[in-house]
Amino acid sequence: MRMLAWLGRMGLDVVRGAGALGLVAGRTVLALPRLERRELARALVQFGHDSLPLALATAALAGVIVVLQAGLYIQRFGARAFLGWASGYGVLWEFGPLLLGLIMSARIGARNAAELATMQVGGQIEGLRGIGLDPFAILVAPRVVAMELSMLALSTFTFLVAILFESVAALLTLGLPLRVFYGTFADMLSPLDILGGVVKTGAFGLAIALLSTAVGLSARGGARAVGQAAASAVVRGCAAIFVLDFLLTALLAGWMA
């Protein structure tokens, strides 16, 4: 009986969450033509420019970690020539988008949810509606657009920095010349491999922006609700990133093979 009640509550939660997400997505698309330019510019600076140090630090760490791990197999199998390809493939397809998504979900998703929840709890969103302004055009659509643009721009920098750090780490720990690293990298990777990473990053950015704003707008209660909304946005963002990662990998790998 308790199991049944639990299942029912889970089902209702899922339906409610999907409905809220769909509603936010739909109203955001409708609000796109009337989107507030100044808010968009502010969000672009905040999401894109201000996240640059964090994104680059993550990229550098991811690149070095991938090479350190690949080094184990390189020493075991003696396949030094493959390192450029293997580590490039790892970063472009998997670790670059995944780690950038997780870090940005923590930074931007939590902040979006907290800001919107504060406004919702404080009645400011009701106030906007009261004076005839659409909160989706002012608050949500600029964030979604800015998040998407920032993620796409950051993914480029992430990949460049990660590959740069990979080649230097390969030179320092394994003594692999840069010429060999970039040689196999250029020979065995196609431009389509870069596209895979960019598509993933873009999808993660959209998921983080929509989920965090939906969570923030549905916050009810007092000050406690703000913290809960921020925490819940991060959790849902991470869960969505892992699910999307799987779906996109299966789809793109099947399509390219």
Added chain:
Amino acid sequence: MSAVLSFFGAPAVMLARTVRASLRDGVPWRESLAQLHELGGRSVWLVMSGMAFFGAVLVTIANSQATRFVGNVAVLGPAYFELLIRELGPVMSAMLTASRAGASHAAELSTMSVNEQVEALEMSAGDPYADLVAPRVVAGVLGVPLLSVLGTVAATLSAVAVAGYAFGVDGRAFMDPRYVDGWDLLAAGLKAVGCGLYIPLAAAVAGLKARGGAEAVGEATTAGVVAASLGCLLIDFTVSLAFQLLRL
């Protein structure tokens, strides 16, 4: 520069104060158990489902690399299994725990300090480090290794299932522990314990610093999660580099 210093220094100071306070006052074991439930029990579904999807991705990538060069995923399987045990299992589980537990710790502690409940605790002769931070640290050090074991198991099982059903290869080749030795398990354990120690400390640093209103709670949550995730990556990097330099 000062940002870098405080990123590394603040958790170290927090750890020193927590250890000193809990040596003086003792760790409240009942509260530690409650925190272990909060961190472990309530993160277990997130970690296991996230890692299951991650394991499926891992075997998909192994398969697409294998079809290009060596023919069968069975050749790459053992190497990927070692990678999962040593590297991805602990770190991805820790990053998922950082998002779930780090956010809730930071939100809780910052709500308490914004509402001046921390001052109230000090007024009634309690010590916030011994009563609030120490149980969370104990829960993290015990809980994150357990969660990373569960996450690794979930990733392995889903990888085996995907290899078997989607690619039609013998999935058991993937969980071949041919290359896994004691050093791999030691590296994985060090990463999990390090992350388990770091996540509650980073969340507590961000949470106890919060001053102001509801916005401060949101900012503290963001700062706590970002510091915890980045810290997990740094710990992973440090352990991997040390093992690489020692040729283990």
